[in-house]
Amino acid sequence: MSLPATGRSWHLASRPHGTPVPENFALREVPVRAPGEGEVLVRNTHLSVDPYMRGRMNDQKSYVPPFALDEPMDGGAVGEVVASEAEGLAPGDLVLHGLGWRDYATLPARRTAPVPRDTPRPSAYLGVLGMPGFTAWVGLREIGGIKEGDAVLVSGAAGAVGSTAGQLARLMGASRVVGSAGSAEKVDLLTGEYGFDAAFNYRDAPVREQLPKAAPDGIDLYFDNVGGDHLEAALTAMNLHGRIVLCGMIAQYNATEPPPGPRNLALMVGKRVRAQGMIVGDHEASRPEFLAQVTAWVESGELRYRETVLKGLENTPEALLGVLRGDNTGKMIVEL
Numbered sequence: 001m002s003l004p005a006t007g008r009s010w011h012l013a014s015r016p017h018g019t020p021v022p023e024n025f026a027l028r029e030v031p032v033r034a035p036g037e038g039e040v041l042v043r044n045t046h047l048s049v050d051p052y053m054r055g056r057m058n059d060q061k062s063y064v065p066p067f068a069l070d071e072p073m074d075g076g077a078v079g080e081v082v083a084s085e086a087e088g089l090a091p092g093d094l095v096l097h098g099l100g101w102r103d104y105a106t107l108p109a110r111r112t113a114p115v116p117r118d119t120p121r122p123s124a125y126l127g128v129l130g131m132p133g134f135t136a137w138v139g140l141r142e143i144g145g146i147k148e149g150d151a152v153l154v155s156g157a158a159g160a161v162g163s164t165a166g167q168l169a170r171l172m173g174a175s176r177v178v179g180s181a182g183s184a185e186k187v188d189l190l191t192g193e194y195g196f197d198a199a200f201n202y203r204d205a206p207v208r209e210q211l212p213k214a215a216p217d218g219i220d221l222y223f224d225n226v227g228g229d230h231l232e233a234a235l236t237a238m239n240l241h242g243r244i245v246l247c248g249m250i251a252q253y254n255a256t257e258p259p260p261g262p263r264n265l266a267l268m269v270g271k272r273v274r275a276q277g278m279i280v281g282d283h284e285a286s287r288p289e290f291l292a293q294v295t296a297w298v299e300s301g302e303l304r305y306r307e308t309v310l311k312g313l314e315n316t317p318e319a320l321l322g323v324l325r326g327d328n329t330g331k332m333i334v335e336l
Contacts, residue, residue, distance in 0.1 A: 004032045007103035009072040019254040025317040033106045041083040047100040047334040048076035048126040049320040051250050075100040078122045096125050127331030128305040132160035135280040137290045139245040143278045144221045148173030156225035158186035160331035165223045178214045182326045207233040232262035244275035306330030
């Protein structure tokens, strides 16, 4: 089989000020390098776009390096091995790796993870069985210390992380699971298909007004994907010795001025609240247990998931902008 000489790759053309625009991205033709010893060439089939990528468009120090100007962007991807110089991987094998935003990727085999060839939904390894699902698992268990009987609030609950976190909380013994989302359709999805006990549309009225009705006995654990007004309302509703998992702050990702912090942080003192940030990459030792348990729940139908799919590499930037707008239900996937 002859290998492709060139492929396409999205580059960061300029850094956004506020909300990104299409002009910040450039699709360019790039050479495809044949694999060397210990490497594989992968034809990507599914790409992941995630909220954290917005932060990488800024030139600032963080837990992951920023995207470099005029260089290929990257992110989670699933693809098929088309050429291999690595023991244990052969053409036709499916792998998960971190060189998305392009047609073809050449990389060391040690930087890939196997995906079962017979899986009906390879894209699930970018969502419920991938980084978002693992984030939900780690956040609840290892950061939030979820206990049977906890009342749990999840913001951004119709997204890839939030929808999994809410269902996992229920499966882990929560007494009540409440979610926020940005449309009536998403609220119906949470309480219908996903089994949340209550949910509300944060666009209908201030969160501080809606949350007490959804969680009349308060909350013990808050899984925060949003920040801002959600975090402030959660602090007011928090029970004694409550815990907050700081997973994301999408409400401020496009802010051009420093956003105001919660005005009620003093409540944390009297309520003895613990809040902790998390980066899922710190918890790789837990991945085998996560995969075993969550795969079983997915296969049994106890844990459900949705995907929003855009087709074509050319639509990858639009997929990311859609995530930042909240257009997606569940995991946003680009199918090549």
